[in-house]
Amino acid sequence: MGLEAKLMSDGFLTTTIDALVGWARESSVWPMPMGISCCGIEMMAVAGPKYDIARFGSEVMRFTPRQCDVMLVAGTVTYKMSHVVKKIYDQMPDPKWVIAMGVCTSTGGMYRSYSVVQGIDHFLPVDIYLAGCPPRPDNLLNALMLIQDKIKNTKAREFQNIPLLEPVKVNGN
Amino acid sequence: MEIKDKIVPLLQEQFPETNFEVTDFRGDLKIKFDASLIVPVGNFLKQHDELKFNMCEDVTAVDWATKKKRFTIIYHIYSLENKFRLRLACDVEENHPHIESVVPVWKSANWYERETYDMYGIKFDNHPDLRRMYMPEEYEYYPLRKEYPLMGIPGDLTLPKK
Amino acid sequence: MEKLTKDDVHPSIVKALLDQETNITFEDALENEMILNMGPQHPATHGVLRVLLRLDGETIVAAVPDLGYLHRGYEKMAENMSFYEFIPHTDRLDYISPPANNTAFCLAVEKLYGIEAPLRAQYIRMIMTELARITSHLVAVGSLAMDVGALTVFLWCLREREKVLNSYDIICGARFTTSYTRIGGVAADMPDEAIVIIKDFIAQFEEKLDEAERLLNTNRIFVERLEGVGVISGEEAINMGLTGPNLRGSGIDHDLRRANPYMLYDQMDFKVPVYNEGDSLARYFVRADELRESCKIILQCLDKMPKGEIMLNSPKKVLPRKTEIYTKMEELIHDFMIVNFGVKPPVGDIYSAVENPKGELGFYIVSKGEGHPWKMKIRSPSFCNLQSLGGLIKGHMISDVVAIIGSLDPVMGEADK
Ligand code: SF4
Numbered sequence: 001m002g003l004e005a006k007l008m009s010d011g012f013l014t015t016t017i018d019a020l021v022g023w024a025r026e027s028s029v030w031p032m033p034m035g036i037s038c039c040g041i042e043m044m045a046v047a048g049p050k051y052d053i054a055r056f057g058s059e060v061m062r063f064t065p066r067q068c069d070v071m072l073v074a075g076t077v078t079y080k081m082s083h084v085v086k087k088i089y090d091q092m093p094d095p096k097w098v099i100a101m102g103v104c105t106s107t108g109g110m111y112r113s114y115s116v117v118q119g120i121d122h123f124l125p126v127d128i129y130l131a132g133c134p135p136r137p138d139n140l141l142n143a144l145m146l147i148q149d150k151i152k153n154t155k156a157r158e159f160q161n162i163p164l165l166e167p168v169k170v171n172g173n
Numbered sequence: 174m175e176i177k178d179k180i181v182p183l184l185q186e187q188f189p190e191t192n193f194e195v196t197d198f199r200g201d202l203k204i205k206f207d208a209s210l211i212v213p214v215g216n217f218l219k220q221h222d223e224l225k226f227n228m229c230e231d232v233t234a235v236d237w238a239t240k241k242k243r244f245t246i247i248y249h250i251y252s253l254e255n256k257f258r259l260r261l262a263c264d265v266e267e268n269h270p271h272i273e274s275v276v277p278v279w280k281s282a283n284w285y286e287r288e289t290y291d292m293y294g295i296k297f298d299n300h301p302d303l304r305r306m307y308m309p310e311e312y313e314y315y316p317l318r319k320e321y322p323l324m325g326i327p328g329d330l331t332l333p334k335k
Numbered sequence: 336m337e338k339l340t341k342d343d344v345h346p347s348i349v350k351a352l353l354d355q356e357t358n359i360t361f362e363d364a365l366e367n368e369m370i371l372n373m374g375p376q377h378p379a380t381h382g383v384l385r386v387l388l389r390l391d392g393e394t395i396v397a398a399v400p401d402l403g404y405l406h407r408g409y410e411k412m413a414e415n416m417s418f419y420e421f422i423p424h425t426d427r428l429d430y431i432s433p434p435a436n437n438t439a440f441c442l443a444v445e446k447l448y449g450i451e452a453p454l455r456a457q458y459i460r461m462i463m464t465e466l467a468r469i470t471s472h473l474v475a476v477g478s479l480a481m482d483v484g485a486l487t488v489f490l491w492c493l494r495e496r497e498k499v500l501n502s503y504d505i506i507c508g509a510r511f512t513t514s515y516t517r518i519g520g521v522a523a524d525m526p527d528e529a530i531v532i533i534k535d536f537i538a539q540f541e542e543k544l545d546e547a548e549r550l551l552n553t554n555r556i557f558v559e560r561l562e563g564v565g566v567i568s569g570e571e572a573i574n575m576g577l578t579g580p581n582l583r584g585s586g587i588d589h590d591l592r593r594a595n596p597y598m599l600y601d602q603m604d605f606k607v608p609v610y611n612e613g614d615s616l617a618r619y620f621v622r623a624d625e626l627r628e629s630c631k632i633i634l635q636c637l638d639k640m641p642k643g644e645i646m647l648n649s650p651k652k653v654l655p656r657k658t659e660i661y662t663k664m665e666e667l668i669h670d671f672m673i674v675n676f677g678v679k680p681p682v683g684d685i686y687s688a689v690e691n692p693k694g695e696l697g698f699y700i701v702s703k704g705e706g707h708p709w710k711m712k713i714r715s716p717s718f719c720n721l722q723s724l725g726g727l728i729k730g731h732m733i734s735d736v737v738a739i740i741g742s743l744d745p746v747m748g749e750a751d752k
Pocket of ligand 1: 037038039040074075076101102103104105109132133134135427512
């Protein structure tokens with residue numbers, strides 16, 4: 001007895017709003033591809049024909065943060081770049097999630113040097129740390145599925161009390 | 174006569190007063206001379222009909238961490254015609270390290286010199302646009318100097334607020 | 336991007352932008368100029384390149400590239416680790432062609448030590464380098480096509496690239512950060528299975544390449560967006576220090592594989608494609624032709640490759656074989672010493688350069704007779720190629736900028752080091 005049969009006989013379904021919203025959200029997670037270095041290439045491979053991220057409803061890679069739900073930080077974040085990453089993160093609409101792809105995004109990895117931020121959690125909230133240098137595409141897909149799980153189980157009311165961002169002051173005019 | 178054997182006699186002929194220190198290690202020819210002569214020597218090597226070192230491949234410095242002659246500036250130049258690479262070297266002192274810019278000779282040296290300035294703090298006189306290459310403009314240190322620690326100095330670079 | 340404030344652009348960059356002289360005049364263009372920020376997060380800048388453009392209407396009057404968003408401090412790190420430890424780092428320099436960088440670095444260190452890898456290892460290295468060239472040019476052609484609006488070719492190129500990565504996977508167990516070479520040889524022998532995959536790939540590649548070329552070369556939009564855009568003359572290209580396909584697109588026949596042959600390139604039969612136009616289209620043609628030449632080289636290598644050792648047998652200079660470490664005392668000690676303290680090279684400095692897919696990749700190593708370099712300078716081709724960007728885009732439209740960056744094919748990993 002499938003869904004159709006049920007609908008045919010009764011005409012309606014009962015569910016919770018959370019389940020419905022969660023289901024809708026989880027199957028269209030649009031990533032913000034923050035491809036900074038080598039991991040960005042692997043991210044391209046995920047979008048390519050072999051691994052095909054479209055199977056998970058995430059093929060819409062938009063380079064504008066306004067349309068995205070999850071930020072894929074793929075690559076070494078340096079101090080100079082960190083301000084840009086943060087600025088882009090701030091521009092994404094809530095609710096939003098972050099995947100730290102690769103070891104050097106997560107912890108600094110093999111770059112113990114003066115210019116590399118030792119893990120982006122110093123300035124961003126991170127949902128998933130993805131190990132590997134670079135993580136294989138399958139692993140990235142796994143991370144995406146984990147995010148989908150997380151999104152599915154998030155209650156809508158958890159987003160009610162998110163403090164609004166401080167208005168940005170523009171100097172001079 | 175091979176091109177390698179020609180360079181030094183030609184240079185010596187042109188600049189009789191100067192002392193050219195020549196080393197040949199693993200087939201790489203290196204010529205070391207006084208820092209004040211870099212532009213005339215460069216011009217000569219580029220414009221000489223036979224040598225024609227028309228491509229500057231790299232400019233960098235070495236920090237020897239010594240009191241005297243702390244830095245050596247290294248130039249790699251290449252002659253497309255002779256398919257030969259030459260290394261020039263000039264010593265500079267620790268306080269106020271500076272050398273004449275070779276941008277008038279080889280245009281491509283522009284960014285290499287900026288990089289060297291960024292990493293070692295060596296000033297290139299008469300450089301058209303001497304700014305930092307990689308590090309932020311406000312940055313106060315020169316990372317590739319030997320006294321600078323690998324992990325940087327805490328607080329020298331800022332992170333965005335959480 | 337939100338509105339650019341004065342805080343976002345450092346005054347010195349603005350000054351550099353405004354100081355540039357221009358000889359472009361506009362009789363009836365609007366009076367006011369505009370400064371536009373492009374990057375570092377932009378789909379067409381191939382990573383984290385930032386370019387500040389000074390515009391008059393839609394024409395670019397001046398441009399200043401701003402680098403350093405991916406400056407990871409390689410040269411400083413190299414001074415703090417042994418030569419062996421640095422091999423994985425070379426993967427991440429030009430991260431589209433890691434085996435080529437591995438080879439370049441090992442050749443440099445071998446030059447310093449005065450050793451040479453055995454014959455089979457050299458052939459394997461050449462095969463890997465050429466495979467790397469294929470992947471790199473595929474990404475270059477594909478993303479150039481994507482930048483000017485032809486998405487299909489990009490996906491096709493990625494599909495072909497996956498096939499090469501499959502062979503990497505079997506040869507060294509990683510998809511693209513291979514770390515495959517060792518000082519004095521390669522890490523593991525090339526299995527027959529991988530050879531079959533490579534042969535299969537090459538057998539069908541020509542056809543796929545023709546297919547892609549048919550789609551591009553006869554595509555009016557593609558050709559018109561590239562033809563005559565970003566022209567650089569041969570002389571100017573030498574002055575700006577261009578190398579690799581970008582130099583050969585300007586009519587200068589210079590390829591280090593020919594000029595100063597390393598490994599066994601002097602025994603190979605291949606053409607060096609040269610185009611005289613010097614525009615973006617010519618640079619694309621050079622890359623497309625090099626793809627074919629690389630296939631030729633690989634086939635020749637596979638034919639000639641002898642059986643035999645893949646690692647030099649020189650106990651105090653290179654790592655001993657794993658099987659011997661487990662059974663013999665002396666080898667165990669050597670292994671311990673080499674891994675912990677590195678091998679002591681003679682005092683001196685060397686520069687070794689190879690022809691990478693992007694251009695000339697050189698390593699300048701100063702040794703003080705210690706297990707780690709006293710100084711290591713990486714001469715990266717992308718950095719030098721990018722230098723010409725400001726001059727190339729001057730006088731063009733905004734939409735040409737992406738085409739020009741795409742045709743220069745920079746990789747920020749090595750441009751920023
Ligand atoms: S984790 Fe490894 S592959 Fe990924 S960006 Fe960092 S160094 Fe590159």
